[in-house]
Every structure is written in structure tokens, then in C-alpha cells.
Amino acid sequence: MTIAPVKNNIQSIIRACRLIMKMNKTRPDARKSEELYYEMLIKYFTRLLNSRKNGDFVAAHTVFFPAEIIYAMGLVPMHTETTTWMISLFTGECADILEAGASLGLASEICTPHRGLAGAFATGTIPYPDAMLWSNMVCDNTAKSGELIMKITKCPGFFLDHPFKNTEHEMKYLVSELGDMVSFLEAESGRKMDWDKLAEIVARTDRQIQLMREINELRQAVPTPFHPQGFLELISVDYLYPGQPEAIEYLETLREELSDMVRQGKGAVQTERFRLMSFFLPPMYLMGFMESISQEYGAVSVTEPFFTYWGEGRLDPGKPLESVARKSYMIPEMRMYGPMDERALDSIVECAKQYKIDGAIYYADVGCRHTCAMIKLFKDTLSNIDVPVLTLDCDVVDPTITSREEVREKLERFFELLEDR
């Protein structure tokens, strides 16, 4: 089987970000934090693009993986799922890489960020990593994806066995696993772990989490100051730049901007009509449209319990590896992807009340078993407190699943339902 190389998707992301930055310069309402955000994306993907030329060691890793360790060792991280959805977000489609993924034998039911990723590696449209790091923190797709990427790119890999529960014994086990991973990376990259640097990064990650909490508090204001799909910026920063100075600068700038807006009573949309809770990711290829329909109807996502709603707890730079392990249980997503219990349901109810939501949108990604398995449970939980939920069947990167017209029609029906109540 031969798969012809197509284009360089990383270059496409960088070009799109540069273009957005250029366009933003003409917008009087463009935020400084927005500029920082796109600069961060350009820097992240440029570093990846030039990694071969610069002799860098690229460590690809799956979602929620503790990238703090990669940064502390001076390696170049490559967040695999985010790379795929950013290809969709910035280039508008993923047909070529999804097709290439299908040529590898991956069925259409397989999660598209993973299927597309395999296709992107197979077609050489994203750079090969020097090592693959993956874990069982999310789903079976993630766990298998790591093995597949190793096979395609012929790179070595390390599987981080993340314990399901969070007890003292399991925490110790996770710390030892992280230690093994550090040894693996040292052996493969020839670089030593800089423990002082890891401590600095952990201190910044702790600050980052604090800033996220402060930003979330500001988002509770009526009208809410952050733009309708702003949470994508927050999760991207956490996924791509954990504990990095760039993330702190972005979050501090954003916090100041949002504080100003709250002080002035300014909202992100002209007339805020619907305050929404979002579950999971909207279709990336429709983000421009999602933003414009949100503005048109005055609908804003004000809270995302499993993306931005950080739980309690602090990190201790004096115990960097333990802190990295602890963070993996503190991330908002782990309320759902970990051992799901009342914490997940309680957080939904807490968020609904704190953020005064009118309704919730559940982006039911057809390729995600985990996401779709929760629909009824979350919907019933919100229904008990009289919050309507729209289940929007879609795919995060594949535009053939749901068209813009279908999404528009369903959103319009939902907004009408909210208004008519």
C-alpha cells in the first residue's frame, strides 16, 4: 500500500494563525490575549516544524499527558489529538488525512482525531516524533493510538500506566511510572532531566491553575465577558503550554481584560440572551460559524465542567514528580474520564447554578464512546434542575457527519425552546 504525501499540515496551521493575527490587527476590538494566544500556537507548531533542522527531540504525547516533564527535559512536545483538531480548525477539513487513516484499515467508527492523526503520520503531512508517549488516562482509542503511531513512524514509545483510582498506594505507583518514563526519555533522547527546571514548571502550573480559577470566576458575571467559544483557548493553553511562561502571560493578560470588562459591565456578545454549558468539543471545522451564530443569538458558553472547571488542590514545587501525578487527577476532564462518580454529576449541578445557565449543549462526538455513553446521565442530571440540553450529534473534525445547515437548524430550534420557556 502506498499513500501519496499531500501537504504539510503544520505549515497550514502556522499560516492560518499568521493570517488571523494579521486580520486581528484591523479589528479594533481584538484582545491582546488573543494576539498572545496565536503567537503561542505559531511558536508551538514552528518549533515542531523545525525540530529536525534544529536537532530537537520530539516527544509526541496523547491528551492529558503530563507534558511538564517533556518541557523540563528540553524536548519538543507534540500533542497528538490537539494537532489533529487544529488541522481541522485552521484548514477547515481533514478529508485527506481521514481517508489516509481509512487506508490503514481504521474503520469510520474510530475516533477521528486518532484516525486523522494516523493518516497524517502515514502521509507525512506532520513530522514524525522521536518517541511516542501515551497512556490509559482517556479511552481505548488513545491507548491503541500510541501503539499504531509507533508502528507507522517506527519510533520507540512509553506507555504510562495511569491508575484508575486515586489512593495513596496508586499515587505512589503513578509517581514510579513517571520516574520510569523520565528514564526512558533520558535513554532515548540522551538528555538529562533537569529537576530544578521541573520544580519551576510545577510552580508555574500551580499558578496557571489558579489563574484558570480566577478567569472562571470572572466568567460567572452577567453578562459574561469571555467570547462564546473562548474555552477552546483555555484548554489549548493547558494542553500545549503547561507550566510555561507564555501560558502565564496569556492567562494574566486575559484575566486583566476580563476584569476590565466585568467592571464596565460589558459582555462578550452584544445582547446576552442564553448562558450555556458546553459538554465536549464543538465541530472544529464549523468554529467560525459557531462563533457567528453565537453572536447572532446572544448565546455564550459560560462554563464547561469537564474542560475548564478545575477542582480543589495545589501543587508543591518541592515535590515536582508527585505534583505532576497529582495534577493528572485534578484536571477537569478526570472527573469524567477517571472513575466517574458523584463528583462528575455534582460538578454539573454546581456549574449550572454558579454560572446561571439557561441550557446546555452536548456535542455528541459520534466516534467517542466515552462521550456518548454519558449523554443520558448528564441530561437527566440537568433535567432534574430544569435545564434543557441539546444533544448535537457531530464529529469534532469530520465534516461529513453533520453539515452546517443541520447544526444551524438544531441550534435555532434549541434557542427557540429556551426563549419560549
Add this chain to the structure above:
Amino acid sequence: MKALGIDIGSLTTKVVILDNGTTLSATVTPSGENAELATREATQQALDEAGLSFDDDLYIVSTGAGGKSISFNRQQRAITTCLARGAFYLHSTTRMLIDMGAESSTIVKINERGRVSDWATHDKCAAGTGLFLQQMAKLMQIPMTEMTELSLKAKAKADISSTCAVFAESEVISHVHRDPPTPKEDIVAGINYSVVSRIKALCKRVGIARDVLVTGGVALNGGLIDILEKELGFSVSVPETPQIVAALGAAILARENIEKGKQ
């Protein structure tokens, strides 16, 4: 001012004209390729029946698949909102509406004020829709109107896949050509059952609630309604003209707007 509701479906266009709570006319006509023209003609027919004309003072609310494609309406509303209003107007105890149209099926959960509290739509596959039934009737060379009688006479039901309209067609063909062939009645009952199983799954998605009103052209298939009642375990209501409920709801919304003085 007269309140006029138009539901522009993929197969038929329904028009209802209300005046002070009285239905002046309710028509069902085929939808045309040119939505604007066909809907204008359908509206003209309804106006003629009511003894009115386009020159009269009308408040028009449109809905349905083609609801956005006409220029002479004052407002366009979601089909779910219109179905809920129409159903609540007919039976105020309705808490769940099952609308089975030509190309899609919609379940609407209705609260005690007649407002939509949730809904689910089956619109990804023809299985479970009116067009699927039409196609099956054509395949079996029986008129649609006979499906009720045949289904009610069935002694058993043939197994027909409920997952895909295309595969279901092959299954029906194999039942027809079996030696001995599966009785026609049983095949029709099997077809109806496959639609009902889809609908029931959709109902469960939003949570089954009584009373249930069944609307849309498929509701005219008594055999299917009989199976639906057996599957749900209770009786459902079917209005006299089940196709017009969304148009009726649109007319009610038009009347509400007139009362509120909305333009």
C-alpha cells in the same frame, strides 16, 4: 387580522387559517420544487376555502423543512415549537408528541404549559420515515392505504431490519420471493414494526411521557399505530387530520403574535 400557519414539508405543504379560535380552513397539498410558488398556490387554495385573499390582513408564520424559503411570511418558527403548540391546543394533556413525516420523525416532549421541554429527531436515515413506508409499499405493489388493513390482519410479523432502509428493502424482497412466500400481511406488519422500533428508541431518548399524540402523514397508518400502542403499552391519540398539527401550531403562534401586536 387572520392567523395563518404554513408547514412546508418535503412531500406536502399544510396550511391552517385561524380566526378567533375558529379554524377557517386546513389544507394539505403537494410541495413543489419551487417552494415559493408551490406554497403560494397552497396558501391561495386555503384562502379560497376560507373565502379570503392575499389582500386581506394576514399574519403568516411558516415552519417545516421549507419554512425559510418563502418571502411572504412574517415569521419563521421551529417545527418543534409549532408541533408543541398545535398538540397542546388539540389536547392539553399531551406530554409527548410523535411526529412521523415523510423524511424525518420527531419526538417532542411538552410541558404543562404547552412548551417544548425536549426533543429528538431521527433524520439520518430513511428507515422510520414516511418515505420508507412509501418505498416498501411500492416494492410490494400495494397501495399505501391498504397497509393498515393488511397489518391488522397479520398473524405474525416478518423480521425486517430496523437499522437501514436499503437493507430492509432487500429483506422485504427476500420475504416476497421465499418459498413459500411470507404472507403479505406479515411482511407489512414487519415493516410497520421496524418503523415502530425506531420510533420507540427515539421516544426513550427523551423519556416516554403520557399522554401521547401521534401526528404526521404516517399516523394515518392504523396498522402502525396499533403496533405502536402495543409496544408502548398504552393507547395513543391521533388527531382527525394528523398532518396539519405543525401548521396549526404555526397559526396559533401567528395568533399569539397578533395579540401581542408583534410585527
